[in-house]
Amino acid sequence: MSRKIYIRSLLIAVVLITVSSFYYLPYYVSKPGMAKELEPIVNVDGGDDASGSFMLTTVRMGRANIYSYLIAKGSKYQELYPEAAIRNEDETDEEYNVRQLHMMDGSKNSSIKVAYEKAGKPVSFEYRGVYVLDVLEGMPAYGKLKPGDEIIKVDDLQFQSSKQFIDHVGKKQAGDKITLLYKRGPKNKTATLKLKHFNDDKTKVGIGISLDDDKRPITNPEVSMDTDQIGGPSAGLMFTLEIYNQLTEGDITKGYQIAGTGTMSEDGTVGPIGGIQQKIVAADNTGADVFFAPNEKGIAESNYREALIAAKDIKTNMKIVPIDTVDDALKYLDKITIKK
Incomplete structure (x- = not known):
């Protein structure tokens, strides 16, 4: 083979490999991520320092x-998931990220509430509205609302929880109209939508959104809590323990590196x-001493058993x-001894 033909073939191969690497299949790949110390992420004013650490664990997820x-x-510790198992139908990257970040917000709020109550410290919440997490195709809100929209008022009523919103809509009939005042980015917008029966439950009416x-x-x-780059709700337990440790006297880590999910x-x-086995690998790679795993009341295929x-x-x-x-x-x- 002449040098010219060899170089041409090599270039063609490089181009084909490069182009094919950008062709995505309808799957996601997850693999072990990292175990990340929470003390730099969580800060309670006047909180105690710890000799050990609590760590959240992650998986890396990307399109295949x-x-x-x-x-x-x-690979034993890489998993493939159909696209439909990870993302809702027609959901964009932006909408998926919005949903993940709001799930993280909910996780943080629950963690703060539990930790402060356990520590005997005051905690309350200022309600600002409800966020749209997902919009169901074929329902009145589809094409009108988007994930990330913040609903401020419904029929000139301002609610303090998504439950109140659902209760208000649930008292109405199919064909009734509701008017929404919502915020998208810096702008306030309005939409008047006609309620419709859900396809999978003809006893309920709505506009086809899930809320947070x-x-x-x-x-x-x-x-x-600096969690802008972290999505999903799986760090809730470890957030709770880190906040509680900073709120209370002493160090409940007792010098151990404690990971979990x-x-x-x-x-x-x-x-x-999800991804408990990959998180075990991530925690082990970081040198954790202990890993807290959800027990799910001892069921046969619990996170703990996996x-x-x-x-x-x-x-x-x-x-x-x-x-x-x-x-x-x-x-x-409370029962473990201080690490030597």
Whole structure:
């Protein structure tokens, strides 16, 4: 083969590889992310320092091209998900990110509420409205509202929670109209929509949106959380423990590197998350001593049991601890001895 033909073939191959890497398949790839210390992210005024640390754990998620798809197929701790399992139909990147960030906001608010109540500190919330998280195709709001819109008033009524909004709409009949005042970016807008029966439940009417409360915590002492680059609700448990540790005297980490995951409900219940085995790998790579895993009341395929499988497989020295409530975590931490 002449040098000219060789170079031409090489260039064609490079172009084909480059172009094909930008051709995305209808799948997402998730892989182990990182375990990130929370003390630099969470700040309670006057809060105590810790000798150890609480860490949230993450997975890395991205759209699959042909190469990442093939790598994931051959990797034990990379997973493939159909696009429909991750994103709603016709959801844009911006809308997906908005939904993830508002889920994080809800997680933070629950964590603050639980931590302050456990520490015996005052906490309340200023309600600002409700956020649109998703819009259902074929319903009246489709094409009118977008994820991220903030609904300020409905029929000139200002609500303090998404439940009040749902209760108001639920008292009406199909064909009735409601008028919304909502904020999109810096501008206020209005929309008048006719209520319609849901396709999957003819006993209910609505405009076809899912909602999240927009509320700001009011605390003493004040707390701030820098989570702009983190989405989703899975760090709720670890946020709660970090806030509580800063609010109370002493150091409940006792010098250990404590990773974990799990959603946080306002009653202190810890809920399951996705990617638990990948988070075990991420925590082990960071050198964590302990990992808190949602126990889901001991069901056969709980996050905790899946975590044990991964921990055994990678031969980690981390202690995997089953957690159903934040009290379970606090009791565990109260019993362990200070790390030497």
